[in-house]
Amino acid sequence: MNRATRVSEEVAASPLAVQGLTVSYDHRPVVYSVDYVTPPGSMTAIVGPNGAGKSTLLKAAMGITRRLTGDVRVFGQPIERMSRHIAYVPQRNSIDWDFPATVIDVVTMGLFRNLRWWQFTRRHHREQAMESLARVGMEAFAERQIGQLSGGQQQRVFLARALTQQAELTILDEPFAGVDAATEKAIVEVLKRLREEGRTLLCVHHDLATVRDYFDQVLLLNVRRIAAGPVEEVFTERHLQATYGGRLSTVQLARLVDDQVPVTLGSA
Numbered sequence: 655m656n657r658a659t660r661v662s663e664e665v666a667a668s669p670l671a672v673q674g675l676t677v678s679y680d681h682r683p684v685v686y687s688v689d690y691v692t693p694p695g696s697m698t699a700i701v702g703p704n705g706a707g708k709s710t711l712l713k714a715a716m717g718i719t720r721r722l723t724g725d726v727r728v729f730g731q732p733i734e735r736m737s738r739h740i741a742y743v744p745q746r747n748s749i750d751w752d753f754p755a756t757v758i759d760v761v762t763m764g765l766f767r768n769l770r771w772w773q774f775t776r777r778h779h780r781e782q783a784m785e786s787l788a789r790v791g792m793e794a795f796a797e798r799q800i801g802q803l804s805g806g807q808q809q810r811v812f813l814a815r816a817l818t819q820q821a822e823l824t825i826l827d828e829p830f831a832g833v834d835a836a837t838e839k840a841i842v843e844v845l846k847r848l849r850e851e852g853r854t855l856l857c858v859h860h861d862l863a864t865v866r867d868y869f870d871q872v873l874l875l876n877v878r879r880i881a882a883g884p885v886e887e888v889f890t891e892r893h894l895q896a897t898y899g900g901r902l903s904t905v906q907l908a909r910l911v912d913d914q915v916p917v918t919l920g921s922a
């Protein structure tokens with residue numbers, strides 16, 4: 655089998671393959687010529703310093719932000735036709751929490767892309783939404799206004815909304831930002847279970863100390879792709895140094911690589 659055939663098969667099997675992706679703001683590239691073919695059934699951490707282009711890469715891949723160049727495919731098909739296969743949990747601070755909606759409304763909205771215009775939400779849709787809420791331990795909050803939830807509860811609700819979509823790929827932008835240890839553990843359990851079911855997850859992540867424990871793949875990004883692949887091969891001192899430059903001290907690196915003592919960089 656020649657290389658061209660192998661690559662195209664890899665792309666055809668991938669829930670999200672980006673090739674040569676460049677995004678510019680005000681003529682300044684903030685993501686430059688990035689390739690990443692997400693392995694099916696994997697859980698990838700996208701890691702890099704503040705402003706590295708992590709969120710922009712994901713938004714451009716999903717078509718939320720315009721890309722300058724690049725090809726984005728879902729199972730080998732252009733993203734424009736395949737966006738219903740992707741569930742997205744945005745950064746919590748990008749959502750208007752004053753919007754008057756109950757928890758169950760927000761979760762049921764996750765189903766809308768799968769409904770035809772003449773289909774109204776019915777009791778079984780609500781049951782589906784309640785099942786998703788139960789998976790994240792939030793069923794008791796179904797009738798609560800979303801603005802009346804804590805940060806961790808809000809994060810769980812948006813995860814439940816993604817779960818109702820039953821998408822092949824779930825993209826999460828910093829799902830652990832501002833949540834307590836118990837919520838983080840609960841969210842990780844849900845994500846790992848999704849992976850066990852064969853779903854694929856891509857996640858912007860800042861806590862370098864948990865990368866090995868939570869993820870099997872990592873994409874190290876600083877405008878360009880620095881390295882990508884299985885965590886045990888790619889999450890090395892050399893690659894981290896290249897990603898963060900002088901921002902990681904030798905001591906921090908040694909701890910990360912040897913003891914996995916918590917070191918969080920990137921989030922201010």
Ligand SMILES: Nc1ncnc2c1ncn2[C@@H]1O[C@H](COP(=O)(O)OP(=O)(O)OP(=O)(O)O)[C@@H](O)[C@H]1O
Nearest residue numbers: 679684702703704705706707708709710711920921
């Ligand atoms: N709408 C926009 N207009 C202009 N510049 C933008 C816009 N959105 C992001 N940027 C810039 O693009 C660069 C990449 O931003 P992005 O949010 O993708 O980085 P990030 O790696 O996700 O950062 P963080 O870890 O801080 O969330 C930054 O320099 C940012 O200031």
